[in-house]
Amino acid sequence: MEKIASSQVSETFRSYPPIVREKLMYLRRLILETASESEGIEQLEETLKWGEPSYLTKSGSTIRIGSKKATPEQYAIYFHCKTKLVDTFREIYRSVFKFEGNRAIVFDKNEEIPVEELKHCIYLALTYHNRKHLTMLGV
Template structure:
């Protein structure tokens, strides 16, 4: 199982750290790994490929979560909340699948759920009352991110200037393509000099 460890951040706010590490003795750890692997096998049998064994590459990611994020997401209208939660899961999947991302911080910036890595550019997700029929993934507008996404996926996404990928409430979300974009953002300082940020179609 993944452990959740409360931690204290600057200013006294509390965050949670999730880790793939198991506490206790080596025997306890071996038992826990076997249990997770058994559960992962059952998940794969049911067609859920987001779960892998505890010793697999996805288990390295540590997610540090500010509890205020869940409060913000919980305050969205019901249908909006479903879509924002889907984006949240997609961001975590993209981080887990990136070999060089070991820690993901989920926090608030400008009151919006935001995702930060040591080598990346901040990714934000939000829905705004002034535009109730859409929601978006936001990127740093002075980076190469959105211009590159527009070059690679000109007909796949709707863009807002150089700062966002925008979805209508009924739009299908091209998950694999969006994960490529998110992965590039989370690893931006490692890929920013690569052609097309290292994105391959």
């Protein structure tokens, strides 16, 4: 898998307070790992959307990560709100994650992230275009 990165993304990560930067870099690592472990994802572009690190692939829907400005003790991984992604995640992982509407999984700064479950959500987002026609995204 080829990763295309932007120097603006690096600058954005550096602009976050240290604890937020650490948490967002961890989410970034999970996204990159998931993409590299997944068949059919040939290229992952890292860019900025709405001023936040975002990850795009031809086979999937954009994933964005950022801090919650209104609640600085939280950060989130965002998904396109017009997809079935968060509704599917909520159905599968209702008792595992906290959700914000149909667009985000939200974490508290001191919360331990359920890695396998989150990587599954990331995988479903990165391969969304191949599965959007399936009931519950084929899960």
